Amino acid sequence: MLEVKNLHAWIEGQEILKGLNLTVKPGEVHAIMGPNGSGKSTFSQILAGRDHYHIPDGTITFGGKDLFELSPEERAREGIFMAFQYPVEIAGVTNAYFLKAALNAIRKHHGEPAVDAFDFLEMIQDKMALVKMDESLLKRPVNEGFSGGEKKRNEIFHMAVLDPKLAILDETDSGLDIDALRIVADGVNSMRDEKRSFIVITHYQRLLSYIVPDFVHVLVDGEIVQSGGKELALELEEKGYAWLQQHPSDETDEESVAG
Amino acid sequence: MSEIDHSEGTAPVAPGPSTPATTEDAIRQLEERKYREGFVTDVEQDTLPPGLDEDVIKLISMKKNEPDWLLEWRLKSYRNWLTMIEPTWANVSYPPINFQAISYYSAPKSMAGDQPKSLDEVDPEILDTYEKLGIPLLEQKKLAGVAVDAIFDSVSVATTFKDKLAEVGVIFCSFSEAVREHPELVQQYLGSVVPHRDNYYAALNSAVFTDGSFVYVPPGVHCPMELSTYFRINASNTGQFERTLIIADEGSRVSYLEGCTAPMRDENQLHAAVVELYAHKDAEIRYSTVQNWYPGDEQGVGGIYNFVTKRGLCDGDRSKISWSQVETGSAITWKYPSCILKGENSIGEFYSVAVSSNYQQADTGTKMIHIGKGSKSTIISKGISAGHGQNTYRGLVRIGKSAENARNYSQCDSMLIGDQCGAHTFPYIDVRNPTAQTEHEASTSKVGEDQLFYCASRGISGEDALSMIVNGFCKEVFDHLPMEFAVEASNLLQITLEGSVG
Numbered sequence: 102m103l104e105v106k107n108l109h110a111w112i113e114g115q116e117i118l119k120g121l122n123l124t125v126k127p128g129e130v131h132a133i134m135g136p137n138g139s140g141k142s143t144f145s146q147i148l149a150g151r152d153h154y155h156i157p158d159g160t161i162t163f164g165g166k167d168l169f170e171l172s173p174e175e176r177a178r179e180g181i182f183m184a185f186q187y188p189v190e191i192a193g194v195t196n197a198y199f200l201k202a203a204l205n206a207i208r209k210h211h212g213e214p215a216v217d218a219f220d221f222l223e224m225i226q227d228k229m230a231l232v233k234m235d236e237s238l239l240k241r242p243v244n245e246g247f248s249g250g251e252k253k254r255n256e257i258f259h260m261a262v263l264d265p266k267l268a269i270l271d272e273t274d275s276g277l278d279i280d281a282l283r284i285v286a287d288g289v290n291s292m293r294d295e296k297r298s299f300i301v302i303t304h305y306q307r308l309l310s311y312i313v314p315d316f317v318h319v320l321v322d323g324e325i326v327q328s329g330g331k332e333l334a335l336e337l338e339e340k341g342y343a344w345l346q347q348h349p350s351d352e353t354d355e356e357s358v359a360g
Numbered sequence: 361m362s363e364i365d366h367s368e369g370t371a372p373v374a375p376g377p378s379t380p381a382t383t384e385d386a387i388r389q390l391e392e393r394k395y396r397e398g399f400v401t402d403v404e405q406d407t408l409p410p411g412l413d414e415d416v417i418k419l420i421s422m423k424k425n426e427p428d429w430l431l432e433w434r435l436k437s438y439r440n441w442l443t444m445i446e447p448t449w450a451n452v453s454y455p456p457i458n459f460q461a462i463s464y465y466s467a468p469k470s471m472a473g474d475q476p477k478s479l480d481e482v483d484p485e486i487l488d489t490y491e492k493l494g495i496p497l498l499e500q501k502k503l504a505g506v507a508v509d510a511i512f513d514s515v516s517v518a519t520t521f522k523d524k525l526a527e528v529g530v531i532f533c534s535f536s537e538a539v540r541e542h543p544e545l546v547q548q549y550l551g552s553v554v555p556h557r558d559n560y561y562a563a564l565n566s567a568v569f570t571d572g573s574f575v576y577v578p579p580g581v582h583c584p585m586e587l588s589t590y591f592r593i594n595a596s597n598t599g600q601f602e603r604t605l606i607i608a609d610e611g612s613r614v615s616y617l618e619g620c621t622a623p624m625r626d627e628n629q630l631h632a633a634v635v636e637l638y639a640h641k642d643a644e645i646r647y648s649t650v651q652n653w654y655p656g657d658e659q660g661v662g663g664i665y666n667f668v669t670k671r672g673l674c675d676g677d678r679s680k681i682s683w684s685q686v687e688t689g690s691a692i693t694w695k696y697p698s699c700i701l702k703g704e705n706s707i708g709e710f711y712s713v714a715v716s717s718n719y720q721q722a723d724t725g726t727k728m729i730h731i732g733k734g735s736k737s738t739i740i741s742k743g744i745s746a747g748h749g750q751n752t753y754r755g756l757v758r759i760g761k762s763a764e765n766a767r768n769y770s771q772c773d774s775m776l777i778g779d780q781c782g783a784h785t786f787p788y789i790d791v792r793n794p795t796a797q798t799e800h801e802a803s804t805s806k807v808g809e810d811q812l813f814y815c816a817s818r819g820i821s822g823e824d825a826l827s828m829i830v831n832g833f834c835k836e837v838f839d840h841l842p843m844e845f846a847v848e849a850s851n852l853l854q855i856t857l858e859g860s861v862g
Contacts, residue, residue, distance in 0.1 A: 149817050173816035182817070189814035193832025202828065203818035210819070242832065259818065
């Protein structure tokens with residue numbers, strides 16, 4: 102489904118990704134872990150189509166299509182969804198209106214008729230229950246005045262409604278208390294099936310106790326330095342990133358192993 | 361770092377032509393926006409040669425067959441104007457205007473003579489013009505529920521639903537017709553809200569105004585339909601100086617809409633209008649404007665100078681005047697629809713959206729002058745700047761000694777699209793009564809890549825996203841526009857910002 106080969110990315114004269122490879126098959130859940138500044142967010146931003154980056158080398162295909170040929174909105178319509186680490190506020194535009202516009206843009210892309218407000222409200226009932234969303238959040242402007250937890254739940258709610266093929270969760274666990282974390286994880290788990298894939302980007306192992314991944318990859322300094330099963334996350338939690346950071350290069354730069 | 365061109369290779373370069381939306385694209389494409397009303401109507405016009413002196417004013421007055429008192433008023437205004445100095449305090453810049461290079465009267469030849477024409481006699485080209493603008497004038501096509509006065513350069517070409525309005529006693533006609541048919545009303549109210557020596561452009565208008573709309577709503581009558589005027593500048597090198605006067609007698613109500621467009625031309629054209637609203641006891645006037653004068657091209661060449669004086673007097677107790685405006689056009693806008701809240705418990709409102717893109721400059725806002733006890737005012741202003749546009753909010757809230765318990769709430773929000781534009785806010789608050797309450801809130805936000813990218817990541821294209829974001833920003837103002845106008849304003853905003861992002 103997703104094939105990333107030898108991805109190099111630069112920003113402001115700095116190389117952030119240094120030859121990243123990743124293959125995600127339908128139905129798989131991949132976790133990408135790594136310390137701050139390792140390139141995790143850069144990777145998710147590139148997948149979603151942010152164009153800040155200079156990409157001198159590498160390929161990404163999604164469902165056989167060259168991702169670089171697709172604009173961010175085309176990627177979304179093709180089935181890529183990113184849950185933002187910092188969801189953006191849009192004043193004066195209700196959450197329901199926004200999501201309906203998004204859904205209809207995607208439906209149009211697939212030659213499906215637009216849904217009207219009534220059908221839309223009916224369609225989203227069970228999705229709202231999924232993340233225990235209060236109905237009032239539908240009528241409020243997008244993310245405006247939402248608590249941290251509400252914003253993240255709203256992202257998962259958007260994901261549930263838009264029904265993507267590949268969902269990228271960019272540090273969705275950051276700033277969540279344990280109850281909210283559980284709700285978010287339950288929402289994700291209920292959407293797991295043999296067709297849908299997830300890339301879960303996180304700093305901590307904690308989220309992965311709730312969303313149990315098929316694969317764990319450790320990203321350090323722009324490269325995946327180790328891949329493994331779900332146990333790898335636990336090992337990492339125990340030993341810290343420094344343990345792995347020594348492996349790829351022979352430098353032992355303890356200073357950069359923050360957090 | 362070498363620029364990469366693995367031609368034939370498989371390596372992707374930073375996305376090419378199908379580049380995702382960025383703010384830079386937004387700016388570039390905003391500058392390329394189209395103006396859909398920029399066509400010229402080919403009709404024979406009777407146009408005075410450029411220049412202004414007392415003879416020109418006499419000629420205008422003669423063409424309109426005006427009574428002596430009105431000519432005297434014009435000449436008095438003109439003599440005053442000669443002693444006045446062009447104001448320079450507004451936050452706009454433009455080369456000096458040569459008032460002798462402007463023609464002060466232009467009318468289609470077919471409209472000559474002082475008698476009102478029936479629609480059959482109006483040049484089909486002109487009817488066609490309004491049809492193209494979405495303002496059908498012919499009986500069978502008239503807009504339901506909206507009466508229209510159509511002004512073409514210096515004359516009114518038609519007013520619809522006049523008879524139906526007359527049945528309830530509402531007078532709705534061109535200004536020239538009002539001077540002929542209802543001289544006593546015109547004489548009583550003309551200049552009563554905006555005196556002829558009020559300011560430089562108001563004095564000029566008082567001297568040379570040609571046509572405009574006149575409304576009188578008798579006591580207790582709620583005007584059964586929306587009244588509207590559509591202003592069209594067609595001729596080149598002419599100024600449009602219209603004058604609108606709306607009188608709402610005791611306990612009456614009226615809602616009035618104004619729209620305006622002009623052809624695209626390289627030279628600037630002057631539009632200096634005066635609007636006076638007069639609300640008696642318990643009367644209510646809603647005045648809404650969608651201003652879409654030609655804004656000039658992407659280099660800032662051409663466009664209308666829109667220097668307008670609009671003021672309402674809440675003379676009677678519990679009277680109410682509400683201004684709503686959506687300003688998307690003009691090269692330069694200089695306008696401050698204001699309320700003088702003289703009656704006790706009178707209410708003034710100002711809801712404004714002003715957009716400036718390319719090289720447009722807007723200096724707009726309001727004045728709320730509280731005199732009556734318990735008078736209240738609300739100001740909601742939304743300024744949007746894009747391209748190299750400069751948008752200034754300038755407002756005055758004055759609470760006089762007599763205005764016990766007066767209240768004002770002001771909110772001024774600015775939105776910036778791109779980093780070449782500017783937003784400025786100059787609120788003046790002058791409170792002379794200790795029982796008064798005033799509140800002022802202001803904010804500035806930037807439509808960032810973050811918002812556009814967030815929308816894109818949900819499948820919403822840059823153009824739809826921008827339109828959604830801007831509409832959301834303006835929502836509080838649009839909510840106060842009459843329904844059909846709100847839709848038009850929203851569409852206009854969409855067209856204005858069309859092609860803003862890739």
